[in-house]
Amino acid sequence: xxxxxxxxxxxxxxxxxxxxxxxxxxxxxxxxxxxxxxxxxxxxxxxxxxxxxxxxxxxxxxxxxxxxxxxxxxxxxxxxxxxxxxxxxxxxxxxxxxxxxxxxxxxxxxxxxxxxxxxxxxxxxxxxxxxxxxxxxxxxxxxxxxxxxxxxxxxxxxxxxxxxxxxxxxxxxxxxxxxxxxxxxxxxxxxxxxxxxxxxxxxxxxxxxxxxxxxxxxxxxxxxxxxxxx
Amino acid sequence: xxxxxxxxxxxxxxxxxxxxxxxxxxxxxxxxxxxxxxxxxxxxxxxxxxxxxxxxxxxxxxxxxxxxxxxxxxxxxxxxxxxxxxxxxxxxxxxxxxxxxxxxxxxxxxxxxxxxxxxxxxxxxxxxxxxxxxxxxxxxxxxxxxxxxxxxxxxxxxxxxxxxxxxxxxxxxxxxxxxxxxxxxxxxxxxxxxxxxxxxxxxxxxxxxxxxxxxxxxxxxxxxxxxxxx
DNA sequence: CTCGCAACTTGACAATTGTCATGTCGCAGC
DNA sequence: GCTGCGACATGACAATTGTCAAGTTGCGAG
Numbered sequence: 001x002x003x004x005x006x007x008x009x010x011x012x013x014x015x016x017x018x019x020x021x022x023x024x025x026x027x028x029x030x031x032x033x034x035x036x037x038x039x040x041x042x043x044x045x046x047x048x049x050x051x052x053x054x055x056x057x058x059x060x061x062x063x064x065x066x067x068x069x070x071x072x073x074x075x076x077x078x079x080x081x082x083x084x085x086x087x088x089x090x091x092x093x094x095x096x097x098x099x100x101x102x103x104x105x106x107x108x109x110x111x112x113x114x115x116x117x118x119x120x121x122x123x124x125x126x127x128x129x130x131x132x133x134x135x136x137x138x139x140x141x142x143x144x145x146x147x148x149x150x151x152x153x154x155x156x157x158x159x160x161x162x163x164x165x166x167x168x169x170x171x172x173x174x175x176x177x178x179x180x181x182x183x184x185x186x187x188x189x190x191x192x193x194x195x196x197x198x199x200x201x202x203x204x205x206x207x208x209x210x211x212x213x214x215x216x217x218x219x220x221x222x223x224x225x226x227x228x229x230x
Numbered sequence: 231x232x233x234x235x236x237x238x239x240x241x242x243x244x245x246x247x248x249x250x251x252x253x254x255x256x257x258x259x260x261x262x263x264x265x266x267x268x269x270x271x272x273x274x275x276x277x278x279x280x281x282x283x284x285x286x287x288x289x290x291x292x293x294x295x296x297x298x299x300x301x302x303x304x305x306x307x308x309x310x311x312x313x314x315x316x317x318x319x320x321x322x323x324x325x326x327x328x329x330x331x332x333x334x335x336x337x338x339x340x341x342x343x344x345x346x347x348x349x350x351x352x353x354x355x356x357x358x359x360x361x362x363x364x365x366x367x368x369x370x371x372x373x374x375x376x377x378x379x380x381x382x383x384x385x386x387x388x389x390x391x392x393x394x395x396x397x398x399x400x401x402x403x404x405x406x407x408x409x410x411x412x413x414x415x416x417x418x419x420x421x422x423x424x425x426x427x428x429x430x431x432x433x434x435x436x437x438x439x440x441x442x443x444x445x446x447x448x449x450x451x452x453x454x455x456x457x458x459x460x
Numbered sequence: 461c462t463c464g465c466a467a468c469t470t471g472a473c474a475a476t477t478g479t480c481a482t483g484t485c486g487c488a489g490c
Numbered sequence: 491g492c493t494g495c496g497a498c499a500t501g502a503c504a505a506t507t508g509t510c511a512a513g514t515t516g517c518g519a520g
């Protein structure tokens with residue numbers, strides 16, 4: 001059975017936080033709670049979707065294996081984020097695989113529960129649509145980044161997203177290993193290393209899984225500047 | 231008022247074809263029908279979404295302007311396809327701009343109409359979710375392609391999508407100009423030219439806006455082969 | 461019909477990135 | 491403590507792509 005602390009996190013998730021309490025209670029009571037070890041598979045590409053997944057703790061990656069065996073990381077989720085909404089509702093196979101990147105706690109909401117609730121209250125459908133839209137928006141942003149920014153700029157933006165301040169300096173912890181960060185940003189680990197060295201010139205120091213940003217404003221200017229200016 | 235022929239196309243669109251006839255009739259009677267000239271703007275990034283758009287004829291591109299002024303083409307739609315579903319339902323600003331690439335006929339379904347229908351019949355919500363999911367899936371595929379395939383391979387796949395046969399040779403017409411194709415595939419026009427020349431070795435000849443594929447199977451093998459093998 | 465522009469192609473060059481090889485470092489297991 | 495492995499950094503090299511420049515072509519305006 002789930003800890004109350006986990007339920008509290010679930011209530012704050014992007015998927016559930018805009019739903020009426022009464023519905024959330026129903027969903028929570030039907031949910032399945034599980035822990036995963038680092039490296040454990042959550043589901044595989046082509047598998048039929050049966051649930052929506054909400055991350056309560058840890059990090060999860062979604063990735064695709066191309067026919068040639070190359071792995072493309074599509075996205076990485078952490079506490080409060082959910083994935084698989086659209087797929088679960090359509091009863092179609094997953095277009096990606098999911099794996100725990102660190103030890104994880106995940107809540108699974110079986111899709112039949114969700115479907116029947118949607119048929120009772122259309123608000124739920126709209127809410128899920130919103131969450132799906134957020135993913136979609138994120139993917140559009142990723143596409144734009146890949147096409148319009150250099151590797152070092154993408155890394156800069158990644159670091160800025162990890163820091164939650166507006167100005168000044170700060171330290172951020174890299175949430176997962178550099179191989180995965182590289183995949184997430186569409187580059188090889190070697191290129192990530194080189195990108196980090198370039199960022200030295202805009203006040204970024206890397207130490208282990210720890211990054212020191214001397215001035216967020218400078219870094220942001222760098223991330224948004226025209227690649228050809230450099 | 232709309233021609234019956236246009237209504238017939240609208241009924242076959244991915245968005246509407248799975249809905250009950252009765253609902254479709256209601257939607258069609260509230261829809262706004264418009265023609266656009268080549269180059270005309272349909273909506274701008276940051277503008278508030280008021281409708282879902284269904285392409286009846288012609289080609290439409292969705293693109294984003296980065297802060298530096300570079301244009302990134304996110305996707306291109308044609309007859310029977312729809313866009314803006316998720317955004318319209320949330321009453322949020324568009325994350326992209328839309329422009330007619332050729333002369334276009336477009337049907338606009340005002341979002342309030344759709345919202346009120348969704349509240350009456352949850353099936354509609356599920357159906358829209360499906361359509362949104364299709365876009366999402368397409369974006370995931372694009373991301374994978376950008377990260378894992380060379381330019382020439384992306385062009386090969388683009389040509390294969392235009393041809394609707396499984397084997398043998400065929401001619402396909404390039405639906406819009408090469409500058410846009412390049413943008414859509416995440417490369418510069420010059421790179422597209424070079425990609426076309428490389429495809430000569432796998433039986434592709436380009437003539438104006440016309441491509442001749444001598445054997446689709448050969449081209450498909452090329453598109454899916456490991457980039458490092460070449 | 462001519463002019464001029466925009467789309468397109470091609471070549472040369474530079475920048476970026478992937479690939480391969482080598483070496484260091486931290487860490488788990490013996 | 492030693493050993494071995496995987497993550498990470500770095501250098502050399504090749505491949506791909508963007509950039510710049512020059513030339514061709516098609517097409518619409520006048």
